[in-house]
Amino acid sequence: MEEKLEPNEMIIHLGPQHPMQPGPFRLNLRLRGETVLGAEIELGFIHKGIEKILENKTYLQGITIVDRICYLVALVNEECFVGCTEKLLGIEPPARAKYIRVILEELTRIQSHLLGIGEFGEFIGFVSMFMYTIREREEILSLIDMVTGARVTHSYLKFGGVRDDLPAGFKEKAIPTLNKLKKAVDDFDQMFHTDRIYRERTVGVGVLTADVAKSLGVSGPVLRATGVPFDIRKNEPYLVYEDLDFKVCTETAGDCFARVQVRLNEIRESIYILEQCLDQIPNGPLFPENTPYGRRTPVMRVPAGEVFHRVEDPRGEMGMYMISDGSDKPYRLKVRGPYYPTLQALPPLIIGTTVADVAAISGSMDGCTSEADR
Amino acid sequence: MDVRKIIESLTGTFPEAISEAMVESEIRARAYVDKEKAREVCQYLKDSLQFDHLCSVCGVDYIKRNELEVVYHIASYDHPVVLTLKAALPRDNPEIESVVSVYWNANWYERETYELFGILFKNHPNLKPLVLPDDMLGEWPLRKDYKGFPNTTAKNLV
Amino acid sequence: MGEMKEEKTNNSKEIQEEGTIPGVITTTTSAIHNFLKKTKVQDIINWGRKNSLWFMVQPMGCCGVEMIATGCAHYDTDRFGIIPRNSPRQADVMIISGYVTKKYLPSLKRLWEQMPSPKWVIAMGDCSISGGPFYESYSTVQNIDEIFPIDVFIPGCPPRPEALLQGFVELQKKIKAKKDLGTEY
Numbered sequence: 001m002e003e004k005l006e007p008n009e010m011i012i013h014l015g016p017q018h019p020m021q022p023g024p025f026r027l028n029l030r031l032r033g034e035t036v037l038g039a040e041i042e043l044g045f046i047h048k049g050i051e052k053i054l055e056n057k058t059y060l061q062g063i064t065i066v067d068r069i070c071y072l073v074a075l076v077n078e079e080c081f082v083g084c085t086e087k088l089l090g091i092e093p094p095a096r097a098k099y100i101r102v103i104l105e106e107l108t109r110i111q112s113h114l115l116g117i118g119e120f121g122e123f124i125g126f127v128s129m130f131m132y133t134i135r136e137r138e139e140i141l142s143l144i145d146m147v148t149g150a151r152v153t154h155s156y157l158k159f160g161g162v163r164d165d166l167p168a169g170f171k172e173k174a175i176p177t178l179n180k181l182k183k184a185v186d187d188f189d190q191m192f193h194t195d196r197i198y199r200e201r202t203v204g205v206g207v208l209t210a211d212v213a214k215s216l217g218v219s220g221p222v223l224r225a226t227g228v229p230f231d232i233r234k235n236e237p238y239l240v241y242e243d244l245d246f247k248v249c250t251e252t253a254g255d256c257f258a259r260v261q262v263r264l265n266e267i268r269e270s271i272y273i274l275e276q277c278l279d280q281i282p283n284g285p286l287f288p289e290n291t292p293y294g295r296r297t298p299v300m301r302v303p304a305g306e307v308f309h310r311v312e313d314p315r316g317e318m319g320m321y322m323i324s325d326g327s328d329k330p331y332r333l334k335v336r337g338p339y340y341p342t343l344q345a346l347p348p349l350i351i352g353t354t355v356a357d358v359a360a361i362s363g364s365m366d367g368c369t370s371e372a373d374r
Numbered sequence: 375m376d377v378r379k380i381i382e383s384l385t386g387t388f389p390e391a392i393s394e395a396m397v398e399s400e401i402r403a404r405a406y407v408d409k410e411k412a413r414e415v416c417q418y419l420k421d422s423l424q425f426d427h428l429c430s431v432c433g434v435d436y437i438k439r440n441e442l443e444v445v446y447h448i449a450s451y452d453h454p455v456v457l458t459l460k461a462a463l464p465r466d467n468p469e470i471e472s473v474v475s476v477y478w479n480a481n482w483y484e485r486e487t488y489e490l491f492g493i494l495f496k497n498h499p500n501l502k503p504l505v506l507p508d509d510m511l512g513e514w515p516l517r518k519d520y521k522g523f524p525n526t527t528a529k530n531l532v
Numbered sequence: 533m534g535e536m537k538e539e540k541t542n543n544s545k546e547i548q549e550e551g552t553i554p555g556v557i558t559t560t561t562s563a564i565h566n567f568l569k570k571t572k573v574q575d576i577i578n579w580g581r582k583n584s585l586w587f588m589v590q591p592m593g594c595c596g597v598e599m600i601a602t603g604c605a606h607y608d609t610d611r612f613g614i615i616p617r618n619s620p621r622q623a624d625v626m627i628i629s630g631y632v633t634k635k636y637l638p639s640l641k642r643l644w645e646q647m648p649s650p651k652w653v654i655a656m657g658d659c660s661i662s663g664g665p666f667y668e669s670y671s672t673v674q675n676i677d678e679i680f681p682i683d684v685f686i687p688g689c690p691p692r693p694e695a696l697l698q699g700f701v702e703l704q705k706k707i708k709a710k711k712d713l714g715t716e717y
Contacts, residue, residue: 019618044505045636049669071594134604217479236454334432507635524668
């Protein structure tokens with residue numbers, strides 16, 4: 001952005017506070033008329049140094065901190081962190097705990113996608129969409145709240161299991177909620193397919209092809225909308241995803257419309273997974289037997305070693321690289337968030353489009369700046 | 375693709391550059407790479423072994439060994455193997471060739487590693503701070519001997 | 533507003549039957565006229581201010597998503613006259629909804645300066661009150677209350693939307709008790 005401007009060019013700064021943004025970052029656009037000639041992103045407005053803090057917290061305290069990496073998907077972050085530690089400890093949660101984790105993570109996926117779709121609607125001026133999806137999201141949040149006791153940050157997973165069992169009456173409450181959600185998703189789908197203005201704002205906007213998407217390093221719905229069936233739940237199954245029947249949702253167009261469509265279809269798949277889980281969930285203990293791990297984990301030291309564990313976040317591939325030196329605190333923890341490469345891929349996508357499309361393209365990425373900044 | 379074949383192919387092609395290659399599990403492998411050859415090895419991985427997805431680049435500070443490590447996690451969109459490639463650098467003058475020309479998305483990861491650890495990436499197109507304010511450059515906050523942590527400016531600390 | 537509420541409930545039976553939601557005032561033109569006749573200018577100013585607290589949407593952290601949820605369909609702050617606005621120039625209340633970093637502080641100060649008076653600021657969540665889980669971080673700024681004149685503190689990590697609503701109600705009480713003529717801001 002330092003180069004000299006031509007007489008008919010200008011720079012506008014979107015952010016750090018801008019309605020288009022899921023959190024503070026700055027997008028500097030170089031424009032000629034309405035066409036974007038160059039774009040640059042400045043990050044770090046909410047960089048809180050989580051990796052450094054985690055090095056100075058015990059593993060148990062770390063669960064609370066990783067919750068706050070991305071507040072929309074706290075349980076998935078926990079799964080990644082706890083999964084890393086479990087691999088180093090060499091323990092595996094019992095079947096019931098695994099099912100409970102899958103249930104909660106799929107609920108997290110649903111609420112994150114609902115917020116993502118709603119935010120996208122708001123960014124392109126379709127504010128009613130935001131209200132519709134938030135209304136459904138509150139229902140899902142109350143289901144999560146029922147189990148974990150919190151809406152956003154849970155600290156629910158523990159090493160080797162989960163903190164509490166599903167409360168009485170969870171299934172009875174969950175099934176009608178999911179049925180209602182199914183109907184709502186069908187409504188959204190119909191609305192997207194029939195609303196002419198919506199289609200004009202999204203179809204053919206911000207097109208990514210499979211090869212370009214791969215070379216940009218994106219993952220999640222943004223990649224799947226280009227037709228690449230890359231999903232960690234299938235490629236590298238963790239928990240009980242191997243035993244569950246679900247398909248990886250893909251679209252071929254690679255534009256904003258396809259990205260939102262992938263998210264809608266994933267909500268349907270998640271509902272299907274949840275129904276299977278609620279049917280199949282076995283009874284049993286919540287922690288592995290004959291180990292010291294339980295609801296009140298003792299002061300624990302993790303054997304020296306290193307591990308890279310990946311899980312499927314609603315936004316794509318979430319990975320953590322944990323190095324332990326045998327003490328009670330991680331020596332190093334690198335968080336590989338899914339939105340970071342997606343945000344990085346934003347400037348090449350918006351160059352050549354118009355200013356009005358910037359909001360649409362940026363919104364269709366379904367962002368969470370907190371996780372990109374950490 | 376089998377993880378053992380990948381390691382064999384890698385050590386066979388770069389017998390000097392790759393050391394301590396080991397298979398951790400069916401889907402994880404790790405190896406040390408000579409810092410001069412890191413870019414070349416990445417190019418080979420991408421072209422010949424389908425490692426077309428760079429998960430992350432990060433730094434690790436081994437203060438007792440007086441070394442900094444750059445760790446590349448390289449994966450693929452086709453097979454589930456993740457290769458952890460490490461390059462050890464001296465702590466007083468850490469420099470390594472940038473891999474942006476191979477993996478486009480290494481750009482931000484390298485910028486972040488630069489500002490947090492002080493590892494210089496040669497031939498990087500735009501090596502400037504990403505998440506830290508400009509005046510914090512040079513403090514290298516994620517190194518183990520960083521003095522500014524914990525921050526004690528909060529007035530109500532107990 | 534106590535006087536006005538009594539008058540209104542005396543006048544119309546339907547409203548009384550519907551039950552009263554705290555903080556929500558359904559009124560009639562005649563009730564407003566009576567109110568204007570009987571009260572000081574100061575009370576009218578405060579009444580106007582406290583019933584249209586537009587807040588700036590500026591999600592910064594975990595509390596940001598709860599702030600958005602509060603402004604949306606389910607919790608529906610519109611019924612209190614609390615409406616989310618995207619521009620600081622249309623806003624009365626700034627909600628510091630998270631950790632303030634060294635990099636963001638200048639922008640946040642500028643946002644605060646851009647807001648027209650009278651204006652208020654709410655510290656939402658532990659991060660902006662005391663640093664929260666990030667009190668020892670190298671990149672965050674501590675002691676936010678020394679930088680911004682915070683009116684209401686809402687503890688929680690993050691606070692639930694109900695807590696944010698309660699914070700707004702407390703802010704309304706504070707505005708109502710104000711004894712200036714609008715010159716202090």
